[in-house]
Amino acid sequence: MTTISSTVWIFLYVIHAILALALLIVLKRRMKAPDYGVAVTALCFGLFLPFIAELAVYAVYRLAERFGRSGLIEDYDEYIDFKVVNYEKIRHEAKSSASLLPLTDAINSKDPAIRKHSILTHVNNSIDQQGKYLQMGLQSKDSETVHYAAATMNILVDQYEQELKQAKRDYDLGNPASIRRLATIYKRMIHSELITTVMLTDKREAWLKELLIAKTLFPPTAWIYEDLNEIYRDAKRPKEQLAILKEYVHHFPERIEAHLMLIDFYYERERWAEVKAVMFMMQTQFSLEDVPYEYRLLFEEWSDTTSWKNEL
Numbered sequence: 001m002t003t004i005s006s007t008v009w010i011f012l013y014v015i016h017a018i019l020a021l022a023l024l025i026v027l028k029r030r031m032k033a034p035d036y037g038v039a040v041t042a043l044c045f046g047l048f049l050p051f052i053a054e055l056a057v058y059a060v061y062r063l064a065e066r067f068g069r070s071g072l073i074e075d076y077d078e079y080i081d082f083k084v085v086n087y088e089k090i091r092h093e094a095k096s097s098a099s100l101l102p103l104t105d106a107i108n109s110k111d112p113a114i115r116k117h118s119i120l121t122h123v124n125n126s127i128d129q130q131g132k133y134l135q136m137g138l139q140s141k142d143s144e145t146v147h148y149a150a151a152t153m154n155i156l157v158d159q160y161e162q163e164l165k166q167a168k169r170d171y172d173l174g175n176p177a178s179i180r181r182l183a184t185i186y187k188r189m190i191h192s193e194l195i196t197t198v199m200l201t202d203k204r205e206a207w208l209k210e211l212l213i214a215k216t217l218f219p220p221t222a223w224i225y226e227d228l229n230e231i232y233r234d235a236k237r238p239k240e241q242l243a244i245l246k247e248y249v250h251h252f253p254e255r256i257e258a259h260l261m262l263i264d265f266y267y268e269r270e271r272w273a274e275v276k277a278v279m280f281m282m283q284t285q286f287s288l289e290d291v292p293y294e295y296r297l298l299f300e301e302w303s304d305t306t307s308w309k310n311e312l
Contacts, residue, residue, distance in 0.1 A: 130156060131193030153194060160189045176218050183210040187227060204231060220251035222258075229261055241265060256282070256290055263295070279303040 137149025167182040186207035190200060208231050215224050225248035232241035245265055248258040259282050266274040279302060291299050 129191070129193050131195070134194070156192065157194050160185065160192070160194070164189075173213070173217065176214065176221075179210055179214045179217075180223070183207055183214065183227065186210065187230075204235065207231060220247075222248070222252055222255060225252075226257070226261070238265075238269075253285060256286055259286075260292070260295060276302055 131153070134149045134153050137145050137152075140146055140149070163185050164182070167178070167185050170178050171182060172178045186203050189195060190203055190207065195203065207227070211224055211228050211231070214221070215228070218224075225244055228244045229241055229248070232238075232244060242265060245258070245262045248255075249262055252258050259278055263275055263278050266272075266278065279299060283303065288296070288299060
C-alpha cells in the first residue's frame with residue numbers, strides 16, 4: 001500500500017508541475033507584470049504544497065486588493081516592475097561640472113581675475129537672468145568690478161537693440177521665420193533681466209503683438225502657443241492663458257507639453273477636478289513612460305495607472 005500511495009503522490013506532483021508550467025506560459029501573455037509576479041510566487045509555493053498553496057496565495061492577494069495592500073505586497077509589486085531610474089547621465093554631468101564655480105560665487109569672489117572673467121563671460125554667452133548677475137557686480141565694493149559690470153550691461157543692451165533693428169529691417173509678414181526671429185529676440189531680451197520695468201512692459205507688449213500677428217496669419221504652431229502662455233502667465237491674465245492652453249491642446253493633442261502646461265495652470269489654482277480630467281484625457285494618447293519624472297509621482301498617485309496606453 002505504501003508503494004502505491006507514493007506512486008500516486010509522485011504522479012499528482014508531476015501533473016501539478018505540468019499544469020503549473022502551462023498556466024505560467026498562458027498567464028505571461030495575458031497578465032500585467034505585477035499580477036504575473038504574484039502568480040509566479042504562488043506557483044513557487046505550490047512546488048512544496050501543490051494546489052493548496054496556489055489557492056491560499058490567490059485568496060490572500062484578492063483580500064489585499066479589496067481591503068488595501070500590505071507594505072510587503074506593495075514593495076514586491078515595485079520590485080517586479082523593474083522600473084529603475086537611470087542616473088548615469090546625471091552622474092557624468094555632475095562629474096564634468098565639479099570644477100565649475102557658480103556665477104553668484106564667481107562674481108562675489110575675492111579674486112579680481114575670477115570676478116572679471118565671470119562678468120565678461122556674459123558678453124559672449126546667452127544666459128538667462130544676465131541682469132541679475134551683473135547687478136551683483138554693480139554692488140561690489142571693488143571699483144574695477146563695478147566698472148566691468150556696468151560696461152558689460154551697456155554692451156549687452158546695445159547688442160539686443162541692434163538685433164531688434166536688424167530683425168525689423170528683415171521683417172516680412174509673409175515669412176514666418178522673420179516673425180519668429182523678431183519674437184525670439186523680444187523673448188531673450190525679457191529673459192535677460194537687463195532692461196528696466198518700463199522697458200520690460202514695452203517689450204512684452206511688442207512680443208505679444210508679434211505672436212498674435214503670427215497666430216492670425218499662419219497655421220497653428222506650437223511655439224506660438226507656448227510663448228503666448230508665458231506672456232499671459234507672467235502678466236497675470238488667467239482667462240487669456242486658459243483659452244490659449246485649451247486651444248493648444250485642441251490643435252496639438254499629440255504634444256505632451258500642451259497637456260502638462262494645462263495641468264500646471266489648474267494645479268497652481270488648486271482646481272483638482274480639472275487636473276484629473278486632463279490626466280484622464282492623456283491616458284489613451286500617452287504612456288506613463290512619456291511623462292517627465294517631475295510629474296510622474298503626481299500621475300501615479302492621481303490617475304488610474306492601469307488605463308494608460310502602455311498598460312492596454
